[in-house]
Amino acid sequence: MVVPKKNLSLCRDNEDNMVLECCLAADADFLITGDKDLLEISETTLKSEFSKLKIVSPMAFLEYGK
Numbered sequence: 001m002v003v004p005k006k007n008l009s010l011c012r013d014n015e016d017n018m019v020l021e022c023c024l025a026a027d028a029d030f031l032i033t034g035d036k037d038l039l040e041i042s043e044t045t046l047k048s049e050f051s052k053l054k055i056v057s058p059m060a061f062l063e064y065g066k
Contacts (some may be wrong), residue, residue, distance in 0.1 A: 001049060002022045002026045002057060003025060003026045004018070004021035004022055004024065004025045005025055006021060006025075008020045008047070010046065010049065011037050011038060011041055012040075013035075013038075016035060016037050016038050019031065019033075019038065020038075021047075023050070023053055023054045024049060024050065028053055029051055029052055029053065029054065029055060030053070030054050030055075031053060031054070031056070032056060032061045033055065033056075033057070034057060034058065038055050038057065039056075040057060042051055052056060059066055
């Protein structure tokens, strides 16, 4: 179980911010999603809070590292 410790406002869909908050609390490397609002967050915006998180589609994740 992950308990977010910081409120974020990076996504245009406010409900998706809780997913990002969980990623931050878990120190996640990847967020694999088909959600367009999350996928469209710019790397610059993402880097403001995350040092390593990459938001990718399931297909992109399967191709990652090949």
